[in-house]
Amino acid sequence: MNHITLKGLILLSIFTISCRQNETSENKELTSSESFIPDWINKVGATSFENKKELFYVNDYGAINDGETLNTQAIQKTIDACAQAGGGIVTFKPGEYLSGSVFIKSGIDFIVPKGAIIKGSENIKDYKEIDTRVAGIEMVWPAALINIENESNVVLGGEGVIDGQGKVFWDYYWDLRKNDYEPRGLRWIVDYDAKRPRTVLVQNSKNVFVKDLNLQRAGFWTVQVLYSEYITVDGLKIRNNIGGHGPSTDGIDIDSSKWILVQNCDIDCNDDNFCLKAGRDWDGQRVNKPTEYVVIKDCIARQGAGLFTLGSETSGSIRHVYVSNIKGLGTKNGLNIKSATNRGGTVEDIYLEHIKMDSVRTFMQVGMNWNPNYSYSKLPEGFNKDSIPEHWKKMLEKVDPEKGIPTFRNITLNDIHVEGAGTAINVNGLDQSVIDNITLNNVFIQAQKAGKISYSSNWTINNVKIMADGGAHIELENTTSIDLPPSVYQANQE
Numbered sequence: 001m002n003h004i005t006l007k008g009l010i011l012l013s014i015f016t017i018s019c020r021q022n023e024t025s026e027n028k029e030l031t032s033s034e035s036f037i038p039d040w041i042n043k044v045g046a047t048s049f050e051n052k053k054e055l056f057y058v059n060d061y062g063a064i065n066d067g068e069t070l071n072t073q074a075i076q077k078t079i080d081a082c083a084q085a086g087g088g089i090v091t092f093k094p095g096e097y098l099s100g101s102v103f104i105k106s107g108i109d110f111i112v113p114k115g116a117i118i119k120g121s122e123n124i125k126d127y128k129e130i131d132t133r134v135a136g137i138e139m140v141w142p143a144a145l146i147n148i149e150n151e152s153n154v155v156l157g158g159e160g161v162i163d164g165q166g167k168v169f170w171d172y173y174w175d176l177r178k179n180d181y182e183p184r185g186l187r188w189i190v191d192y193d194a195k196r197p198r199t200v201l202v203q204n205s206k207n208v209f210v211k212d213l214n215l216q217r218a219g220f221w222t223v224q225v226l227y228s229e230y231i232t233v234d235g236l237k238i239r240n241n242i243g244g245h246g247p248s249t250d251g252i253d254i255d256s257s258k259w260i261l262v263q264n265c266d267i268d269c270n271d272d273n274f275c276l277k278a279g280r281d282w283d284g285q286r287v288n289k290p291t292e293y294v295v296i297k298d299c300i301a302r303q304g305a306g307l308f309t310l311g312s313e314t315s316g317s318i319r320h321v322y323v324s325n326i327k328g329l330g331t332k333n334g335l336n337i338k339s340a341t342n343r344g345g346t347v348e349d350i351y352l353e354h355i356k357m358d359s360v361r362t363f364m365q366v367g368m369n370w371n372p373n374y375s376y377s378k379l380p381e382g383f384n385k386d387s388i389p390e391h392w393k394k395m396l397e398k399v400d401p402e403k404g405i406p407t408f409r410n411i412t413l414n415d416i417h418v419e420g421a422g423t424a425i426n427v428n429g430l431d432q433s434v435i436d437n438i439t440l441n442n443v444f445i446q447a448q449k450a451g452k453i454s455y456s457s458n459w460t461i462n463n464v465k466i467m468a469d470g471g472a473h474i475e476l477e478n479t480t481s482i483d484l485p486p487s488v489y490q491a492n493q494e
Helices: 014-020 072-084 167-184 281-287 390-396
Strands: 055-057 066-070 088-091 095-099 102-104 108-111 116-120 129-134 137-142 146-149 152-157 161-163 200-203 206-211 214-216 223-226 229-234 237-239 252-255 258-263 266-268 274-277 291-301 308-310 318-329 333-338 346-358 362-367 407-428 435-468 475-480 489-491
Touching: 055 072, 072 088, 072 095, 072 102, 072 108, 137 281, 137 390, 146 152, 200 206, 223 229, 252 258, 252 291, 274 291, 274 318, 281 390, 308 318, 308 346, 333 346, 333 407, 362 435
Parallel strands: 055 088, 066 095, 088 108, 095 116, 102 146, 108 152, 116 161, 146 200, 152 206, 161 214, 200 223, 206 229, 214 237, 223 252, 229 258, 237 266, 252 274, 258 291, 266 291, 274 308, 291 318, 308 333, 318 346, 333 362, 346 407, 362 407, 407 435, 435 475, 435 489
Antiparallel strands: 129 137
């Protein structure tokens, strides 16, 4: 069956959905008069600036490009000299440079040119510990390989390679989890105790470009944008599945940040490809910083857990998001919204359009009780509450039950084409928190199973076709104002 698309650009306003909640859902195309482009969409990303052009080669400050000599001090010495001179370009002659954590400063273009490779140290002691946030919890943790912290007007770029050499950290995590923490009932804390370096961290910074680089084999998350604003991530190629499949090797994580532009990126990883986060549980609610005004466009998601994921760290809320023109090739989930009943926060005003996917496990995966063994913290018997680490105490701090229930609402999907899915739609709210106001416009999904919608209300259906084995229909449970007429379904003929 051919996918029926609209002629021209059709954008359905998230903000006008509520005006039509009481209308009868029909299987029809919308007219361009109902289009909407958010008025903030062109305000995201870093503002162009021009730093000084004086070149500072790390080789002139003692760096050795043999791939074996640890160059952390030499690279940092180069950065510091460049900053003291009022800024400029820090760069590398061809070769391989082994390094631990380095920190780029304001007014610097840090360029890794073609032919140069930065290799992350395999010794966690070479990564300076800093105050940061990891997986939604503020704590002292190793810095990334490349850090931009409390800075502005920075470029991190070039066509070279930054190789996290993460396998040693992947193996360490799995050994600690399987042979120590899980047997002791500590699955919920092992991700925080198994310290692994991120590849790039932009933290508390403004007006930063991260562009054109080839990033591979991250020890943990590849690029984290944390507590920052007006950041552009452009043209990155991320390959984390070289030599294995590392745990939590997310591609790009936007974390309690705003006015962010991500474009022209190609990600192959073993966790979420493009992910928005805003803090976890009690600590996330204490910080209470949203992720908002984010544009992700013109990208490719290959292997990974989610083409576009929101959560599971939702405590500070995630809102005002526009995602367009993304291809998914073998990605497990398409739209993946996940949280837990101790997270809280609101996910709202989310718009996805022009999405094409092939060989996906579930296209629309939405739930509020994600991964209970990881999401809910409980201290086993035999531990002294007064002597456990501070980040354990944060994880064990109880959340007010009313504040722990998340809210998902105002989500629009336009011009979606999915083939080879396991399940088309799996959307499950809670009795205490019904998922509200979902619009599907010009959607075609071919899948083995149609799926299920529960605890959800007010779905607007326009020109939707679901082709499932045997003509199976989506199961509706505890829903209101969701009309999926027979014309939506057609038997899978493959």
